[in-house]
Amino acid sequence: MQKVVWTEKEVTGPSTVDLDLPQPETIAGYYRDIEFLAFPSTSAYRIPEIGKKAAFERKDYGTRIATDAPPEAAFPLGRSIRLPKDGKRWNVPPGRWTILRMGHTSTGRTNLPAPKAGEGLECDKLSKAGAEAAFNGFIGKLIADVGPLTGKTLVRTHIDSWEMGSQNWTPQLPQEFRKRRGYDLTPYLPVLTGRVVTSGEVSERFLWDFRQTISELMLDNYAGHMQTLAKRKGIELSCEAYGSASESHDFISDNLAYAGRVGEPMAEFWTWERNMTDPTGSSSSFLGGITAQMTSAAHVYGKPIVGAESFTSGPEERWLYHPGNIKGLGDWQFAQGINRLVFHRYAMQPWANLAPGVSMGPFGLHYERTQTWWNESLAYHTYLARCQALLQKGTPIIDLLYLAPEGAPSSFTPPKSKAGYKADACPPEALLTRASVKDGLIAFPGGVRYRALTLPEGTRMTPALLKKVATLVAEGAMVVGPKPTASPSLSGYPACDTEVRRLADALWSEGKIREGQTAEGVLAERGIAPDFAANRAIGAMHRRIGDTDVYFVSNPRSRQVNALCRFGIAGRRAELWNPETGETRKVATMRPLPGATEIPLSLGPQESVFVAFGPEKAESLEELMRDGLQVFSTAEPTIPKIIVMNATWGPAGDPARTKDVTGQIRRMVAERTFEFRVADLQSEGDPAFGVVKTLRLDIEVDGVPKHLEGTDPATIALIPLPTDAEPVAQLHRRDDGSLFVRAWQLGTYTVGDLRAEVPSLPAPVEMQGVWDLTWAGAASQLDGLVSWSDSKDERLKYFSGTATYRKSLTMTDQMLVAGQRQILDLGRVEVMARVVINGKDLGLLWHAPYRLDVTEALRPGVNTVEIQVTNLWPNRLIGDARMGSNGNRNPDGSLKTWPDWVLQGKPDPTGRLSFTTWELWRKDEPLLPSGLLGPVTLWTEAEVDLLP
16 A cells, blocks of 8 residues: 655755755655656645545545635646656746655555564555455465365455555556546646645645545455456455544545445444444444445445444453344344344364363454354354345345435445435445436336435536436436535536536426425325334334345344334235244234335344235234223333433543543433443443443433442443333234134133133243252252352352253143143243253243243143253353463463463363453452243143134
């Protein structure tokens, strides 16, 4: 990667001077001259933010052009003089002159993170030769080693997010600039130093062209060429096609177009506790914007798969996360358009007898074979496979399209709709080269179509882009947005501005494009509602697969939700597809609306379901009632008024490192996040990384003052979380159209003129008393269900792994009656449980609610119930920390050197049962609740036909 550098001196003529300017900054032993230029000296004025405008750093300017440079700061274009690079002397004309020696050197950026042996300079991202050098020097060598298995076992290579700073030169830039912009950049090179050539307007337009050219070269010669090189070798290329505004992430191009150059765009999301407690908040963060950008790019560029670096974690993870508590966050990403999860991370574990083993420092989700629950992960992986298989098929259905402003760099995110319309963003190049109009909708190859296009804010647009907009309008597209009056580019100036005004006058004066209105407002005027809407904060993603419309609907929160959902499909029968079990059932209650269908959905904690509309015609069915009252209530829960008065977060007694987080918590409350872990505050900056910090928080709840405090591991609940009541019955429809109800409360159930009676049900049976427990070769009897961490037996107190509970359950003939289902509810489980009854494996329960139908496994008489419960690593790690150090470690718990006993394959001399390269738990930390905590209850569900 290279950048422009220069030295300069001022001379006065007439005179003869030596061209002896010192060589500019030289990094990594590399320097080459670009030009020696002389021009009339001007005032001390320099173009504001020239470091960013000249792409030494990043800033998104879009089409904004500053025009206010003072006249005395400018020199005429024709007055610059190109001097010979090898010249010794120059005869200076009369007046004050500035001589520039301009060249290029390395930015000095090296690949990170890497071991010393693997470090080197980043390649030239604007050159195909640079891309080839990087590819051949790394991936090419792996491909050579793999040989014929390339494309079979080695199937993909990946470019991570941009974290190497900016670049603003490559040796071929002058030729490429002329080819792409149509004029020579040489006379304008002084603008890169902040000088003004001709005028502020002209200089700013040149800078716009300069940044745009750099962006295009990166897209074509790095991203696009990497994709070409990968395909030549028979493998795919995925890419996290974005950076940020931080220095190391100074991305120099257009995120959307960058993503469009590769086979699989990828986003990322992190497991900050706020995201885990309420994943909907993750969509409003920086990374939420990245998800919107990458899914948008996948849609408009026709990429069927859009991945995400998933569940990336900081030090707070500490082996605390598992499929049950990451599910909601992953499902929320599916509802945003992600359809492939790429776990961050799986660390290689070289030992068969040491666990949990190697970590990536304190970072990343510990997602590898040494996890306590790894052997029970098939259920979650099967769930993900079902979700992803459906979400990767067909075509996404999105309401609106927002055109990103022209200009680079760019990280445009479509705005969020308060009315519920889903929206994508589109880079200018995709609209220019891929958009058309079909049936009045804006269409792209790959099938995605949009009801309306919103133009970017601002008054500048290139003639080429405006001509494309005019073509779409002429073909019947709905377009809204402001009227441009000029081009941002110097190409074709000033005639380009005249062309823009001519085109704009024709479009806006005739009312073909609406100004001063939003696309949402225009659609609402025409009675076109969002494709999906609900009266609860749930997510949905709609894909059309052949003649079937499939919606993935997700409740991301850890509580029950009863949602009244409106789907933009009319007159067609719907089914519910359960991705956890693979079961399908027909929707029994649905109400037709103009152009839509309304369906009530009852979703348990972190539950997701596919709602599929097939081609068959639908029948309208009324709502299920119990004793004359609605079974399914969608009334909004009452939420008290919360005012955040003051909040600080930092180490106790350390005001210098204490941060005011009042605004951050106010934003969380505005997003209806009422419970969060203290450590999650780091998502907006950590005032004392690696140090335990305390949150002190003063709020008012309905006018009543409340003071809360908590340290980093603690969870803060501002109020009891609002929740919907779980319905006491479910309405079902058989293939022949007949209806039946499954109810677990007594009453008279009706649907219109149909009726079912549930006059009696057996009382629930709680499995109390003694349980037999076995674990790791040990055994004991428990008088009741308590946490392992409360045991007096230290073998159990500090145990991490799987233990088995056994108990007998006697069932009478009266308890096993035809038309009744037996439901086993385990109550609270830490953290997953497998149920076996009479030797029949009924499957794994890996998230709440921990309940399942056990009817087919029960028999009259004595039944043997076996529950295999798996907990997490921390209790074992805390217990082992009491036994002294088993290696030479830094204060933060990381190893300084490999212990001799590890290298020699010997047992741990301290007697510890665990080993990890980074100790994240200390001996005095509280243990986690573990095991089967119950209560374990067997209750009965009646299955009764609804009859006239």
